[in-house]
Amino acid sequence: MANVSNTSTGKGRVVIIGGNAAGMSAASKIRREQPERDILVLEKTAYTSYSNCGIPYFIGGMIKEVDRLVVRSPEEFREKYNIDVRTGHEVIEIDLGAQRVKVQEREAARVTEESYDQLLIATGARPFCPQVEGMDAAGIFGLSGLASGINIQEFLTNKSPQNVVVVGGGYIGLEMAEALTRLKLNVSLVQKSPEVMDTLDPDMGALVSQALRGIGVKLFLSEGFEAFEVKEGRVTGVVTPERTLPADMVILGLGVRANSHLAKAAGIELGPRGAISVDGRMQTSTANVWAAGDCAASLHRVTGQPVHIALGTIANKQGLVAGTNISGGQGWFPGVVGTAVSKICAVEVARTGLQEKELQQLGTDYATATIKTRTRAGYYPGSGTITVKLLGEKGSGLLLGAQIVGMEGAAKRIDIIATALTAEMTAEDLIGLDLSYAPPFSPVWDPVQTAARQLIKKL
């Protein structure tokens, strides 16, 4: 992407489209650096700064009040931070030449215009919905912001569905499947690949599939879905090539796509999977226009290629970097290594780096090692199983990725590998690390090092 010069990052009016993680991280950073800067945030929904990731726990009843998911309300931003946050304001067009945005005000039903000196696009992502028959029926939900969580909860309360089908077995699909089993519903899950969670290799995904069956989720694997069966405008079934699953509620867990239509229409360059292309400063292809969060691409530090990964951590970091630069400082987002973590009842799941299918696509000469051991010293109460799969490059010995499935205390170990990948460590470097050990925390060789001791024999 061409390097674009900005005339005056440190002054003038800032307009931010989107008031969640990335947008409000940027707004807060700018306010801390520049107490007098004119900052306008335009948010189409009624909410700001909430935890998307917490929604499944709200639906599952582990969190009673939806307000607990809100980190800061629009009022707080206005009153405590002097940030002009306008909810119910949807930007419908960006005019790059005039440096203006066109805004649809929901309540007043009118369109106004706002000018900017610096524009941050932080429009997030939306659930991927394939265009199939019955898509618009009542009872079909994607997880897209706090409002969708409230809608799902109201539907559960008012319509008392019994048979829920989750379509797609990624993080959100699985966390929702767990939440719905907590409510004692009949939960089925349809997934096109041979195991759930295809960001893991199938051998590791199989452990997660097994955990889901253990909590009563019926899995229909290697089974795409074709259409929804609808009666009187309400969903009644999910149609696959093999069968029709009865469903009075459907949750879409097919991943997300960047909300980049505004940027695209304005002529801003897009990157992988339609995410907005940015450099390490979070600048787009256009002067004075920035992007951050689930709508933006990231550099993958292992491959060196841009990727689109929509996660709250990344959105917060990118927002902070964008805010730093917009307020005249020097911020740099170094990229991602593909780290993610989830918990399905008692089973913890984590991954980082590249998985086998990615390495095969890249033509990398790699080896893998998978070990099963204990989360704590074997004799220590509460010790559980942990399976670690490590991937490394033959010849160089460089680490390429890791996947972990195990009981309490297993998953956060992925951060060791995420850090090691960033530092371009080899399997031998990993074995040499001075990691912490005491019986309540680990066997004397940390499981990631035990895996590295196996891996090194194959590299």
Next chain:
Amino acid sequence: MANVSNTSTGKGRVVIIGGNAAGMSAASKIRREQPERDILVLEKTAYTSYSNCGIPYFIGGMIKEVDRLVVRSPEEFREKYNIDVRTGHEVIEIDLGAQRVKVQEREAARVTEESYDQLLIATGARPFCPQVEGMDAAGIFGLSGLASGINIQEFLTNKSPQNVVVVGGGYIGLEMAEALTRLKLNVSLVQKSPEVMDTLDPDMGALVSQALRGIGVKLFLSEGFEAFEVKEGRVTGVVTPERTLPADMVILGLGVRANSHLAKAAGIELGPRGAISVDGRMQTSTANVWAAGDCAASLHRVTGQPVHIALGTIANKQGLVAGTNISGGQGWFPGVVGTAVSKICAVEVARTGLQEKELQQLGTDYATATIKTRTRAGYYPGSGTITVKLLGEKGSGLLLGAQIVGMEGAAKRIDIIATALTAEMTAEDLIGLDLSYAPPFSPVWDPVQTAARQLIKKL
């Protein structure tokens, strides 16, 4: 230390002095590499390969059978691994010129000699016992191997002590204090420094002191101990400058010293605090003589200086490296960064790198940042407090160390910093790491990154 050439590492007879973590790691590695190699292990006690770190949990009743602490018995090594392990055999002299060791056989009460081509000294460490009045009284125990754990448990059973004083507030002292409160004894702890656990800075140590008081341990801080009060050969009190604490049992927790007297007597070079000097291959100053484990020094990767840190993880790694080299391979122990972890009831404690007093001694221009946040998303059930202190170098921004005190899930985060220290990362690098996030595991900014965001302002 001079580089010493070995004539023939891959062949001849290997004699190993000491059959615990380092010695048996080396023996097992040599056997895997060389199925026919002549390996003799001389162990003065009746036990091999046990977990020293598990002893407090055995004494506290969390582990019922002492056998559970034994990883592999002498019989197993003899029968399954064909390693000639002789227990009750104490080496009393090393003759470097003749390449022989003199052995005192406990049961036969005779002294024999064994010759070696390669000798590994893995004699471990012993609790530090200051030479004060009353030191030899019954009822005073250091933690030194499985036998000492069994002795303590028998004393507890047979003598039913009520008032126990722990002298010294390091890891072993604190873990023993916790174990003894589990048995409903009156436990006092005497510590010379202003807070327990002086491998932490006092501000962080204060959190641990507080946790100990919370489980009913009476703390006498900034109070050295001077002598033991003894009646009829049994300890009855611990004398400090301020008072005499009644005690029918005393646990020494004053740290350990390397068991290096054999090496010293033979003229082998010693290093910090009397630990045996070794290079990265675990070779001593003498050809064909190696050392590993609690008796040996390590390179500190942050200071570049040798240190003596006696921990099971280090012993296992050093043993593996020594075994690799003795069997003719190329092993290298890269050193340590000072990582340690412990759990005092519900409170997890971890540290790595350098602490303030070390940095002051080195004359390093450093800054610190301490933050208090949550172990999980604030709204997620079971979220607890975590305090993270980070230390970094002014100017360069390099990380220098970290200390963590917090509830479940807090401490293992120290491994992120241990890895970052090894990779010589800056605070800014730490902020940029792609660490895992989901509500059950972490706030959206991992606490170590929140600390780094504070630290960076001061560097």
